[in-house]
Amino acid sequence: MAEKYIIGVDGSQHSRAALDWGLKRAAQSGASVELLHVADDSFLSESVAFLSEAQEASERMLAAEREYALESGFGGTITGTAVVGHPIGEVEEASKRADLLILGAHSGNKFAGSFFGTRAVKIAAVAHCPVAVVPAEQQDDPKPGVVVGVDGSDSAKRAIAFAAEEASFRGVPLIAVYAWMPPLTPGLEYLWSEELVESQRLAADEAIAIGTAGLASRYPDLTIERRIVQSPPVAALLQAAEDADTIVLGSRGRGGIQRLLLGSVSHGVLQTLPCTTIVTRAS
Structure with a gap:
């Protein structure tokens, strides 16, 4: 239909x-x-x-x-x-x-x-x-592409599935972004050794690989760019949007007070709205 x-x-x-x-x-x-x-x-x-x-x-x-x-x-x-x-x-x-x-x-x-x-x-x-x-004001000569965040959550999985289908339909790259930040405890930064930071980077590699698994076989002609960024999630998505004309976000849910809360990342991107932003439906 x-x-x-x-x-x-x-x-x-x-x-x-x-x-x-x-x-x-x-x-x-x-x-x-x-x-x-x-x-x-x-x-x-x-x-x-x-x-x-x-x-x-x-x-x-x-x-x-x-x-x-x-x-x-x-x-x-x-x-x-x-x-x-x-x-x-x-x-x-x-x-x-x-x-x-x-x-x-x-x-x-x-x-x-x-x-x-x-x-x-x-x-x-x-x-x-x-x-x-x-947005009323579009980017000047935007680069075609679809940005989506990866974090392992159910809402992110739905967003990734939608974003991949969107990018494949339009014939544009899919930019999958995984943002991470080391836990920052004032006064205890010295406890973060290079080994611990490297372990976080390896965990990020694994997370984005799992988050985008299966897309290549489902959409063989789709170009997938995987980015791992040490940055807060909203900032990472906004930066990636400089290379795309669409962002896809996940909605947290519709139960109780949650139905009025998208989550801080989706809320933050929509407040800035650097380009057309699609929020996927919560289950």
């Missing part, structure tokens, strides 16, 4: 960047597209008249974005949904019927002092399908 992409639209520059990215990808993969506009009812009167007016405005916005999509030359199946409600809840529900959810990154949605960060971070944490967050 053909894939279905849902693209969040609101007419902004950020939304248009996501729409352009999603339409291009859908054209390549043969996926159908559903545009989704949610009129935020958080500050609206609950009266029937106000809600009706908000619904009409949402439908007008959706119609304008659908027209933009058609004028762009997209020839695939395209539908639209306009609703009034809470954006995160509505988008989470919509993600149940999608294979990929595509959102623009709104820098204005960063909440000062908020532990949860941007709206995209929240949605990525609760979505039922992978979520692609597309």
Whole structure:
């Protein structure tokens, strides 16, 4: 069955960047597209008249974005949904019927002092399908490639599988990154001998080999670049993103409070968003 992409639209520059990215990808993969506009009812009167007016405005916005999509030359199946409600809840529900959810990154949605960060971070944490967050400002002449972190966790394994399929589909290199740091205890740094550091490097070699095992046989034409970096994970991924146009991250899970937490690495990369970043679905 053909894939279905849902693209969040609101007419902004950020939304248009996501729409352009999603339409291009859908054209390549043969996926159908559903545009989704949610009129935020958080500050609206609950009266029937106000809600009706908000619904009409949402439908007008959706119609304008659908027209933009058609004028762009997209020839695939395209539908639209306009609703009034809470954006995160509505988008989470919509993600149940999608294979990929595509959102623009709104820098204005960063909440000062908020532990949860941007709206995209929240949605990525609760979505039922992978979520692609597309920055409005793209890199100048980006190098094609897909970056993924390796750390042995279940979420990383899911991310690696998605990233390998993505890189193979696009015919671009897969850059697998394993970041490590020696435990730093103030005042006890002298206990780290060269032998102990070397043992950590050997453990890193083993970890990245295990993390990418089987990919070469599954995708014989895929170029896999394995990088072991002595650096904090977020910094390592951001550095690797200088040689790629996509990062794939793993979501930690959806149970209890965890459903609102992606993990510090995914959260940190999304807050910076150096390039299009895809967060894979938690099991």
